[in-house]
Amino acid sequence: MKKPSGQGLKSLGNPQIIKPQKQLGQHWLRQKNVINKIINAGNLEKTDLVIEIGPGLGDLTKELAQKSGKVIAIEKDLNLVPDLKNNLQGFKNIEIVVGDALKTSFENFKDYKVIANLPYYAATHIIRRFLELANKPELMVLMVQKEVGQRICSQPPNMTLLAVSVQIYADAKIVDYVSKQAFWPKPKIDSAIIRLGPRNPELKFDKILFFKIVRAGFSQPRKQLINNLASGLGLPKSQIKDWLLKNKLRLDTRAESLSLENWLGLAKTFAS
Numbered sequence: 001m002k003k004p005s006g007q008g009l010k011s012l013g014n015p016q017i018i019k020p021q022k023q024l025g026q027h028w029l030r031q032k033n034v035i036n037k038i039i040n041a042g043n044l045e046k047t048d049l050v051i052e053i054g055p056g057l058g059d060l061t062k063e064l065a066q067k068s069g070k071v072i073a074i075e076k077d078l079n080l081v082p083d084l085k086n087n088l089q090g091f092k093n094i095e096i097v098v099g100d101a102l103k104t105s106f107e108n109f110k111d112y113k114v115i116a117n118l119p120y121y122a123a124t125h126i127i128r129r130f131l132e133l134a135n136k137p138e139l140m141v142l143m144v145q146k147e148v149g150q151r152i153c154s155q156p157p158n159m160t161l162l163a164v165s166v167q168i169y170a171d172a173k174i175v176d177y178v179s180k181q182a183f184w185p186k187p188k189i190d191s192a193i194i195r196l197g198p199r200n201p202e203l204k205f206d207k208i209l210f211f212k213i214v215r216a217g218f219s220q221p222r223k224q225l226i227n228n229l230a231s232g233l234g235l236p237k238s239q240i241k242d243w244l245l246k247n248k249l250r251l252d253t254r255a256e257s258l259s260l261e262n263w264l265g266l267a268k269t270f271a272s
């Protein structure tokens, strides 16, 4: 057993003697000012239902419970649960669920927010699971790796496949960057808090066709879009050329230069 140490701990007092499991992404947020930034970005009200993924030792959970109506905290690591329960004693509006956020069904939640310091190995997968639900969260405020946050929030001319996949469902913004010093144990990389807000109105698109085109377009990001689309969709280049021209796109353009509207336009005019 290793005793926790490091400056990140001082602001919240020492957690119990616990051995964090690297493979579960256990880097707990230990700085009150960073927790406050997450809480503020969540615009919480006393009637809100919050889903937290990976409560860990419960420092964020406590603050969420104080500002919202109810918190459902889903933690995979059964070994943490006694300490977690102990730390959250007295809070009547916290429900701890031992489960795997990659498998738990979220179909039955209504009018809820997701606020979490995500386990990084599973972050993009968890984000996609929520965004693709019919009953999407009203808002997500998430701690992710800095580089993942930047990829999610990127804009042309640096668009990424991940950015298109998230922004088609949500308005994505970086709230702030967070130093690795804010966590115990200290991870190798810095983090970012991102806010995925609702798209009003929601965009209408044919999901299968849209992602087939976007995936083909990004298959080799350094290559020109025309070549990626021709090989990815198995169509002659002449046809792709007409298609790009119809969408007022340059023939030498690359996937990363296209806006979300460009991709929607391509999907709309496919085969027409």
Ligand code: SAH
Binding pocket: 024, 025, 026, 027, 028, 029, 030, 053, 054, 055, 056, 057, 058, 059, 060, 074, 075, 076, 077, 099, 100, 101, 102, 116, 117, 118, 119, 120, 122
């Ligand atoms: N939110 C906490 C801890 C973040 S670390 C804090 O701010 O202090 C990520 C947490 O997610 C860890 O507690 C880890 O055990 C948990 N976790 C890892 N994989 C998970 C999964 N698939 N489903 C739910 N929780 C998971």
